[in-house]
Structure formats: structure tokens, C-alpha cells
Amino acid sequence: MHIKKSMGERAFDVFNTMLMMLLMIVTLYPFLHVFFASISDPTAVVQHRGLLLHPIGFTTGAYKLVFKNPMIPIGYRNTLIYVLVGTAINIFMTTLGAYGLSRKNVYFKNHIMFLITFTMFFSGGLIPTYLLVRDLGMTDTRWALLIPNAISAYNLIIMRTSFEGVPVSLEESAKLDGANDFTVLFRIILPLSMPVVAVMVLFYGVGHWNSWFNAMIYLRDRQLFPLQLVLREILISNSTDTMIAGSAGLDREPIGETVKYATIIVATVPILFIYPFLQKYFVKGVMIGAIKE
Amino acid sequence: MADLARGTDTQITIPTTSRWDIIRKDLVKNRYIYIMLLPVITYYIVFHYVPLYGAQIAFKNFTPSKGIWGSPWVGFKYFEEFFNSYYFERLLRNTVLISLYDLIFGFPAPIILALLLNEIKSNIFKRTVQTVTYLPHFISLVVICGMIIDFLARDGLVNNILNRFGIESIPFMIKPEWFRTIYVASNIWQGIGWGSIIYLAALSNIDPQLYEAATIDGAGRFRQVLHVTLPGILPTVVIMLILRLGQMLNVGSEKILLLYNTSTYETADVISTFVYRKGILEASYSYSTAIGLFNSVINFALLVIANFISRKATETSLW
Structure with missing residues (x-):
């Protein structure tokens, strides 16, 4: 028809x-x-x-x-460090969380899930976080850009959903052979979930590449500046100054x-x-x- | 009745004693899982719940030397100060208006793009349009804003073109009346392609049989869109709308910090940028935390309300 x-x-x-x-x-x-x-x-x-x-x-x-301009290679080098180390920390932490929260019959699973999802909708805000990072002595160190954003709840949920899709029978037969949860995660779940790990690497990696705000509030030492903060000086601050002046x-x-x-x-x-x-x-x-x- | 009450009593006590057994068994059986979750829980407590606890400085006269606990309570002093200040009305107006314009123009844009892409028959052309329109999403905000400022400068590209048509140069970036237009338009430019992905996914999940049935009933393409496509993506649209409404008072500070300047504060300064200036630059910690907390509470309330309305009206909700 x-x-x-x-x-x-x-x-x-x-x-x-x-x-x-x-x-x-x-x-x-x-x-x-x-x-x-x-x-x-x-x-x-x-x-x-x-x-x-x-x-x-x-x-x-x-x-x-x-x-x-010496700041360009400095910025590039720092951004590379933040992208590589930061993403590695992100992936490690997100994988641990996603694995535990994707397993069946874990008694406190829903409590922990609530603890995490709640932070997506309500937070203490910019200033208390800033004061905390400062009290922890992370200001003006690379840690300030690596640790406070170690996990994104949104990405954790994506990864958990993907882990839940791995057939339970694989895990059960491995456990019968005496495997513990670390073995199950690193030998079975992760190798089968490489596409979602790739997605996570990209999401986190691009996030680190583009980020500048945390660097602006936490870093004074120009030797630690990521590329985006250097760019901000060249592209935004200067032109805004001339625009007004x-x-x-x-x-x-x-x-x-x-x-x-x-x-x-x-x-x-x-x-x-x-x-x-x-x-x-x-x-x-x-x-x-x-x-x- | 008394027997019945006693009966329920015993029924309650049996599971409570066994609940501890279940927990003990669970902690032993899943010990490795809990070891893995420990750093995750620690991270969330330290970097999300400690700041939540720290937000109490909104009700205290916080000085770093006395600490959060040692600073004296002042009740709603900083909230009152903010509500009575000259900035309150301006910040609220700017935040709501930027959000609202972004919602009115920015929310439908990716949906329309997804619907139009769905009507393209050539797969190669469709994929090309997608690849091109996703691109700006990956360009950093600093670069995008740098380009905006450059193109819209007094002697920038846009003004050069206007001059050719005999229109005098407009200093866009220092004209308050232009700020919202620039903000919303560039948001659409950067986000339209990426935003359409989720709707394209929803479109591809529509059962093809529905289209066949509509064709047999004599529905043309326009009527198919109206009666099959739109109802098919409605749940996705509703979910995205709830999430968006929950963010109504949460205009991100990053893009505005890059685009605004003292000449455009009048229309560009929003709650989050004000919190940044008061808190980070001027170190008024309690005052800025109070403003941030006010913002968070309103946002959370908006999300709950939007979710409630949607659950009643369309049976689609976040929780």
C-alpha cells in the first residue's frame, strides 16, 4: 500500500x-x-x-x-596531567561504586543509592565546598582538580545500568569456582563492559579537558594552570578589559x-x-x- | 481486638530480631562488595555531605578562625539581609528571565531538530547533519565564549556585516539589553544537536507497526507525526521538562562569568555569579552560603512540584 x-x-x-x-x-x-x-x-x-x-x-x-607564549605549553602539560590522572581516578571510583550497586542481594544497596542520588538534586553549594577543599589543604595543589569531582552520580548510574546487564550466570559459575568479588569485577564484568568504560573515559576526559572554573577558584600558582584557564586570560579577560577601557x-x-x-x-x-x-x-x-x- | 493487637506485636518482633541476622550475614557474604563501596561512600560523605553540614554557616556568623562549629548562631540574619538588599530583586529577575527564555526557546529546539531529522530519508545526509551539529558540544566553553566576544565586538565580524548593510555598529557585549539574547541564542547553537540525541533515541523506539497502521488508515506524513510520533516521544519530553524545571533557578555561573562584565550586570548577574563574587572574591562566606542555600531549596522545591504534577497528569515521573 x-x-x-x-x-x-x-x-x-x-x-x-x-x-x-x-x-x-x-x-x-x-x-x-x-x-x-x-x-x-x-x-x-x-x-x-x-x-x-x-x-x-x-x-x-x-x-x-x-x-x-610560555603559558601555552605549561597549560597543555597541566591539562594533560589533569585529563590522564583525573580520568583514571574517576574510572576507578565509578567502577567500584557501579559494581557494588549493580549486585543483587546487597542489603544496604538502596540506602547507598539514595545517599548518592540525593546529591544530584540537593547540595551544600559552592561556598561550603570551597571552604572544605581549603580546609583539606588542597588549595593551590593539583589535588583540588582531581579529588573533589572524583565521581559523577550521573555516570555512576550509567555504568551501574550497564553492569546489571551482564548475565548473572557468569558471575555465579565464577563464584562456584571460588572467585571473590574483585575477581568477578576485574576478570568478568569489566572485560565484558569495555564499551561503557570507553564512554565513561570520554565523558570524564572531555570534562577535565574543558574545565576551568575549579582551577580558577582553587589555583593561584600559574605553573599549575590548565590550558582552559590560560585561554580564558587570552580570549576573555584581555578583550573584556579593552572592551570597557x-x-x-x-x-x-x-x-x-x-x-x-x-x-x-x-x-x-x-x-x-x-x-x-x-x-x-x-x-x-x-x-x-x-x-x- | 486485644488478641489481634498482641498478634501483630509478635509478628513485628520476629522480623526485627532476624533483621540483624540478615544484616550480619549480608556483611559477611558481601564483605568484598562493602570494601569496594567504602571509598565511594567516603567520597560522598566527605565531598557532598560535609558541605551540606557546612551549609549551616548560612545561619551563623562564620569566621574561619572559629570554625563552623565555634561560630555564633545568627538565625536568618543573612537571609533577611539578602531579601532586603538592592540586589535581591535584580538577581531573582535575571535568574528567572534567563531560565525562562532558555526554556521557551532552548527546550523545544532539539525536539524540533529531532523531528526534522526523523523525516530525512537519506541516511548519509542524516548522519552528516548529526555529526556536524554535535560538534559544538565538545568545544570548550572558554573557546566558545571567546569566539562570541570576538565576533560581537565593536569591530568584530557581526558588526562588519551589519556595516555593509548600512547599519551602525552595536557594542553587543556591553549593551545590557543584548545579553539574554546572546546567552540563549548561543546556548541553542551549542546544544541543539547534542540535545536531540535523546529524542532521536525515543523516536527510534516507536513501534513501526503504529506507522503502518496509520498509513492503512489513510494518515499522511503530517498526521502520522501528530498522532504517532509526538505521543511516542511524549514521556521523554516530560522527563526532560521535569529535570529542566527543577533547574529553573539554577542558571550555571560558568558561561555567564565568561560573557558578562560590569556594564551588563544589570541583566546578566544571576544568583550563582553573585554567590561567586560575594563568597570567593569578597570572602563573605556566611552571606553567600545563605544565598546559595536559598537557591538550592527553591530548586529542590521546584523539582518536587514538577515531578508531582507530572505524576498526577501524565503518570511519568522521576520517582
């Missing part, structure tokens, strides 16, 4: 396709503009005044200036502009490169999280 497409439906299809094309252009163009401007001749960019559909001239001068008619330094664009590219390229390979895992993660129990 096939119904021929009516005029209205065909018109809708054309409109829909065009709308989606437009959405893609609007999404991608800002990044393209930044990229083109970053390799263009600085003075030409300022004089051009408008959309860039290709670079004007070609120079890598802006990139050379970016790499001359600068009276009308005062134009910005041409080279300063292209350096900003080059900084954006340098800080975003790693994500852009791994993004296509990771995308399917992220989507999977949202799907697992969406399953309502």
Missing part, C-alpha cells in the same frame, strides 16, 4: 533539506572563519571587514607567537587579533581530530543514560 507523495510533502522535503544545510553552515562557519583568519595576513583581515571564505594571504606568524574608534591590534584566532585553533585541534572517532561512543553513552529503570 504505497501512497504517492503529495506536492505539500515534496515541498516539505525540499524545505527540510535546505534548513538542515543552513544549520550545518551556521554551525561550521564560525570555526572556518577562525581558521582562515588565523593563517591570513593580519592587516588584510582587519581591512577586509566581513566573512572570510578563504584565507587572505598566508602567514604562520600568529602561530609562532602563540608558541612563544577602549573608547569608540580605538581599533584593536591586527596581529593581536590573528594571535587570538591561532590560539583558538591550537587549543581546539586535538578535540577536532579525535572527535569523528569518538562520536559514536558519546552517542552510545547518552543512549545508555536515557534508559529509564
Whole structure:
């Protein structure tokens, strides 16, 4: 039973396709503009005044200036530490929690689950947490960015849901052979749950990569700054200062502009490169999280 | 009646004695599980429940030297101070309005995108649109806000284009009347693709037989959307809406801290950014904790109310 497409439906299809094309252009163009401007001749960019559909001239001068800034390699190194160590701690803690809370016949399971989910909806707030971290002596140390966010309740629930899906018979036969829960977790559950572990690594990893607020409130020592905090100084604080101080008619330094664009590219390229390979895992993660129990 | 009461008494006492046996057996049998859960429970107690306990400084005149316990009680002094301050009305108005605009424009956007994507027949095109629209979700907020500030600067890209059409430059980032538009529009730009995933998942779970039945009944594509697709994703929409309403007074400080400046405080300053400035920058710990606590309580109440209404009206709820 096939119904021929009516005029209205065909018109809708054309409109829909065009709308989606437009959405893609609007999404991608800002990044393209930044990229083109970053390799263009600085003075030409300022004089051009408008959309860039290709670079004007070609120079890598802006990139050379970016790499001359000592804070960029420092920021990169620190971010790498925070992403690697932080994610390892996250995964370790989340796995332990998810395993215990996914097992059947654990008497206090629901009490602990309540303890955890409650924190998703009600918290003491920014200031008491800040005072606690300070009292623990973590201020101005790397621990301040690694420990206070060791577990995300949301991710814990995703992982628990996934662990619950592993057939119980595997666990039972291993226990008959004398395996304890550590063996069951590391030899059976984890190897069978690698897709969800990948999702967790990505969620936590990108979280650490993008985070800047905790670094801003807990760190004074510039040698510990993550990349995003360095970027904030270059992209936000400086331009806001000039925006307010600068009276009308005062134009910005041409080279300063292209350096900003080059900084954006340098800080975003790693994500852009791994993004296509990771995308399917992220989507999977949202799907697992969406399953309502 | 007396016999019956005695009967229930004995029925209660038997399980209470055996409950301790069950717990003892459970602790022995699951000892490794509890060993694993110990660091997790410790983490939650230290980093989530200790701050909850520490929130009592909202009712105390807290000085770090005296500690949380040693500082004297002052009751609702800081709450009253906040409610009577010049900032209260402005912060509440800004927080509610930014939230509301974000809800009105930002909430339906991913749903509409998911519905439109669902109508695309070519899988390659559909996947391309998805890949492209998910991308901004992964770009850091600092970079996104840096780009916004640059493009909207007095001599930035947007003004250059406006100039070409003979429109005079607008200093967007220091005009209070533009702040909410910029905030909400950029939120949609960054989040529309990622937000649509959950609805696309809900759409793919709709039973294809329902569409077949609708086709046999002579329903066109538009009517199928109306009578099959929309009812199919309604539970997901409701859950997302409850979660969103529970966050109504919880406008995140991060993006606003990056985008606002003293010239736009009038429309941009929200409760969370004010708490940050008072607490972290000015070290008014008790006052800022009181404001944060007020915010948390309202949020929690909104969540409970939204959940209750939804459970009554649509039988979909979080708990």
C-alpha cells in the first residue's frame, strides 16, 4: 500500500533539506572563519571587514607567537596531567561504586543509592565546598582538580545500568569456582563492559579537558594552570578589559587579533581530530543514560 | 481486638530480631562488595555531605578562625539581609528571565531538530547533519565564549556585516539589553544537536507497526507525526521538562562569568555569579552560603512540584 507523495510533502522535503544545510553552515562557519583568519595576513583581515571564505594571504606568524607564549605549553602539560590522572581516578571510583550497586542481594544497596542520588538534586553549594577543599589543604595543589569531582552520580548510574546487564550466570559459575568479588569485577564484568568504560573515559576526559572554573577558584600558582584557564586570560579577560577601557574608534591590534584566532585553533585541534572517532561512543553513552529503570 | 493487637506485636518482633541476622550475614557474604563501596561512600560523605553540614554557616556568623562549629548562631540574619538588599530583586529577575527564555526557546529546539531529522530519508545526509551539529558540544566553553566576544565586538565580524548593510555598529557585549539574547541564542547553537540525541533515541523506539497502521488508515506524513510520533516521544519530553524545571533557578555561573562584565550586570548577574563574587572574591562566606542555600531549596522545591504534577497528569515521573 504505497501512497504517492503529495506536492505539500515534496515541498516539505525540499524545505527540510535546505534548513538542515543552513544549520550545518551556521554551525561550521564560525570555526572556518577562525581558521582562515588565523593563517591570513593580519592587516588584510582587519581591512577586509566581513566573512572570510578563504584565507587572505598566508602567514604562520600568529602561530609562532602563540608558541612563544610560555603559558601555552605549561597549560597543555597541566591539562594533560589533569585529563590522564583525573580520568583514571574517576574510572576507578565509578567502577567500584557501579559494581557494588549493580549486585543483587546487597542489603544496604538502596540506602547507598539514595545517599548518592540525593546529591544530584540537593547540595551544600559552592561556598561550603570551597571552604572544605581549603580546609583539606588542597588549595593551590593539583589535588583540588582531581579529588573533589572524583565521581559523577550521573555516570555512576550509567555504568551501574550497564553492569546489571551482564548475565548473572557468569558471575555465579565464577563464584562456584571460588572467585571473590574483585575477581568477578576485574576478570568478568569489566572485560565484558569495555564499551561503557570507553564512554565513561570520554565523558570524564572531555570534562577535565574543558574545565576551568575549579582551577580558577582553587589555583593561584600559574605553573599549575590548565590550558582552559590560560585561554580564558587570552580570549576573555584581555578583550573584556579593552572592551570597557577602549573608547569608540580605538581599533584593536591586527596581529593581536590573528594571535587570538591561532590560539583558538591550537587549543581546539586535538578535540577536532579525535572527535569523528569518538562520536559514536558519546552517542552510545547518552543512549545508555536515557534508559529509564 | 486485644488478641489481634498482641498478634501483630509478635509478628513485628520476629522480623526485627532476624533483621540483624540478615544484616550480619549480608556483611559477611558481601564483605568484598562493602570494601569496594567504602571509598565511594567516603567520597560522598566527605565531598557532598560535609558541605551540606557546612551549609549551616548560612545561619551563623562564620569566621574561619572559629570554625563552623565555634561560630555564633545568627538565625536568618543573612537571609533577611539578602531579601532586603538592592540586589535581591535584580538577581531573582535575571535568574528567572534567563531560565525562562532558555526554556521557551532552548527546550523545544532539539525536539524540533529531532523531528526534522526523523523525516530525512537519506541516511548519509542524516548522519552528516548529526555529526556536524554535535560538534559544538565538545568545544570548550572558554573557546566558545571567546569566539562570541570576538565576533560581537565593536569591530568584530557581526558588526562588519551589519556595516555593509548600512547599519551602525552595536557594542553587543556591553549593551545590557543584548545579553539574554546572546546567552540563549548561543546556548541553542551549542546544544541543539547534542540535545536531540535523546529524542532521536525515543523516536527510534516507536513501534513501526503504529506507522503502518496509520498509513492503512489513510494518515499522511503530517498526521502520522501528530498522532504517532509526538505521543511516542511524549514521556521523554516530560522527563526532560521535569529535570529542566527543577533547574529553573539554577542558571550555571560558568558561561555567564565568561560573557558578562560590569556594564551588563544589570541583566546578566544571576544568583550563582553573585554567590561567586560575594563568597570567593569578597570572602563573605556566611552571606553567600545563605544565598546559595536559598537557591538550592527553591530548586529542590521546584523539582518536587514538577515531578508531582507530572505524576498526577501524565503518570511519568522521576520517582
